[in-house]
Every structure is written in C-alpha cells, then in structure tokens.
Amino acid sequence: MAVDNMKMRAQLKGDYVEVKVLISHPMDTGRKKGDDGELIPAHFVQLITATLNGLPVLEAQWGTGISKNPYLTFRLRNAKVGDVVAVTWLDNFGASATQNIAVTKG
Amino acid sequence: MQRRNFLLGLMSAALVLPLQAFADIWNKRAFEAVKLNDAEQGLEINGEITSQDILVSAPDMAENGAIVQVEIRSNIPNTESLMILVEKNPTPLIAHYKFSNGAEPFIVTRIKMAETSDIKVVAKVGNQYFTNAKNVVVLENGCG
Numbered sequence: 001m002a003v004d005n006m007k008m009r010a011q012l013k014g015d016y017v018e019v020k021v022l023i024s025h026p027m028d029t030g031r032k033k034g035d036d037g038e039l040i041p042a043h044f045v046q047l048i049t050a051t052l053n054g055l056p057v058l059e060a061q062w063g064t065g066i067s068k069n070p071y072l073t074f075r076l077r078n079a080k081v082g083d084v085v086a087v088t089w090l091d092n093f094g095a096s097a098t099q100n101i102a103v104t105k106g
Numbered sequence: 107m108q109r110r111n112f113l114l115g116l117m118s119a120a121l122v123l124p125l126q127a128f129a130d131i132w133n134k135r136a137f138e139a140v141k142l143n144d145a146e147q148g149l150e151i152n153g154e155i156t157s158q159d160i161l162v163s164a165p166d167m168a169e170n171g172a173i174v175q176v177e178i179r180s181n182i183p184n185t186e187s188l189m190i191l192v193e194k195n196p197t198p199l200i201a202h203y204k205f206s207n208g209a210e211p212f213i214v215t216r217i218k219m220a221e222t223s224d225i226k227v228v229a230k231v232g233n234q235y236f237t238n239a240k241n242v243v244v245l246e247n248g249c250g
Contacts (some may be wrong), residue, residue: 016210029218029249031196046132050209057209063137065192065200065218065249067173073214078207 006099010085011106017079018106019050021072021087023097029064045070047090052076053083081105136199142226145191145199151228151235157182160238162227171219171248178213180229180236185211187230194223196249220249 005024010017023045030042042064050058058074076085081103088098136148163177178188188211190200200217211229219225224239 029196031249052207055207057205057207059131059204059206061132061137061202063197063199063201065195065197067216067218067248071175071214071216073212074203075210075212076208077210 003097003099006087006089006097008085008087008099008101010079010083010101010103012079012081012103013106015077017076017083017085017103019074019076019085019087021048021070023070023072023089025068025070025089025091027064027066027068027070043091043093045089045091048072049088050074051086052079054086079103133199133202136202138197139199140197142191142193142198145197146228149189149199149202149228151189151230154228154235154237157229157236157238160227160229160236162225162238162240164225164240164242166241167243168219168245168248170246171221171244172246173216173248174219174225174242174244175214175216176225176240178227180211180231182211182229182231182236185229185231187211188213189228189230190215190217191226191228192217192219192223193226195220218248219244220247 007022010019025045028040028043032040034040044064045062048060083103086100090096136145139145139148159181161179168174187204189202191198203213222243224241226239229236
C-alpha cells in the first residue's frame with residue numbers, strides 16, 4: 001500500500017539491506033505558539049515498527065525531539081532482493097500509516 | 107482552535123482503540139522526564155559503562171538545532187537496543203530503538219537540540235548498558 005505521507009527505499013548494499021524512511025509529520029513539541037498566540041498541542045510520531053517478510057526487525061519509540069518530517073535509516077542482515085519491508089507509524093493523536101516496499105538491488 | 111481540537115479528539119477516539127495495545131508500548135515516564143537522570147531511570151538504565159564501541163557521528167556545530175543529523179552504531183555483539191538522549195533538551199530522551207531478527211544496531215536519524223549539549227547514546231546488551239557521547243555546539247534553539 002502506498003501512502004502519500006511516507007517515502008521509503010530498501011536497497012541491497014553488499015551484505016546488508018539499507019532502508020530509508022521519510023515521513024511527513026509536524027512533530028510539534030507542544031511548547032511552540034501558533035500565529036494566534038495559543039500553544040500548538042504536542043503532535044508527534046510515538047511509535048515506528050518495521051517488519052521484514054512479516055517478521056519484526058525494528059521497534060522505535062520517539063519523543064518530541066525527533067525533527068519535523070522524520071527521517072530514519074536502518075540496516076537489515078539476512079535480507080535479499082524481492083523481500084518485503086513494511087514500516088508502520090503511529091502518532092499521539094492515534095493516526096497511523098503503513099507502507100510496504102520490496103528490496104531492490106542498490 | 108477549540109473546534110479543531112475537538113474534531114481531532116473525535117478522530118483519535120475512533121482510531122486509537124484498536125491501536126491501544128500498540129500505544130501502551132510508549133514509555134511515557136521516560137519520554138516525559140525533564141531531567142536526564144529521570145529519563146534514564148524511566149528506561150531502567152543502571153550502571154553504564156563508557157565504551158568506544160558505541161559510535162556517535164554528528165556535526166561538531168549545528169547552525170540550527172531544529173535538524174541535527176546523527177548516526178549511531180554499536181559494535182558490541184548482541185546489542186538489543188539503542189537510546190538517544192540530549193541532556194540539555196526540555197525532555198532529554200529523544201528515541202529508543204529495539205532491534206531483532208537481523209536488524210543491525212545502526213540508525214541514522216535527525217533530532218532537535220535546544221542548545222549546545224552532548225548527544226548521549228546508550229546501548230542495552232543483555233543486562234548491561236554501554237554508553238558514549240558526542241558534543242554538538244548549537245547556535246540556534248531548535249526545540250521551539
């Protein structure tokens with residue numbers, strides 16, 4: 001499933017697969033005021049999970065200190081071209097998205 | 107603003123229930139801690155050992171603390187997780203990454219820094235914790 005708020009790439013590089021993920025998200029800390037002078041409520045991605053062919057490989061918990069439009073690279077051993085990497089994120093408002101991508105040759 | 111919050115609240119209520127178990131994983135105590143020690147207690151870190159096998163790569167100086175790219179890696183076998191903490195941020199715990207099934211203890215990510223501080227990385231290996239840090243000079247607060 002492709003979603004417009006995530007970009008992903010998974011490439012075989014020698015003996016590991018490198019996965020790059022970019023998520024469109026404000027990552028508001030809850031400490032900044034908007035144009036109306038009111039505090040903008042904290043709004044941030046709290047959890048990221050990644051699977052390789054359905055098997056969990058990464059579980060990340062994030063606070064508000066991850067930059068706006070979060071960027072993440074991770075590396076997988078035991079992965080090959082054609083394997084499927086899925087990444088899911090969940091934010092503190094309960095919104096979430098999942099994207100799957102097949103490993104390509106780097 | 108109020109109406110927007112109300113609508114967002116409704117959306118959250120609708121979406122959050124099936125994801126509640128997933129959301130419960132989030133370590134509220136550690137992430138909301140305002141002091142480094144409290145964050146580490148929330149992570150149940152005790153007795154860190156400084157190790158050159160924990161690598162923290164980041165620029166020496168960041169013009170804008172809103173985006174500081176950091177690469178972290180553990181060369182210690184059987185590393186289970188890596189944590190990133192910035193002591194002088196309003197909430198020091200930035201991220202906690204757990205690896206399994208062949209994921210390398212290696213991450214590149216971009217973080218916010220409020221002011222000049224160490225970026226501290228802690229690796230969990232069994233019941234032991236190994237740590238290393240890299241100081242980054244920050245010219246502009248990126249934690250607004």
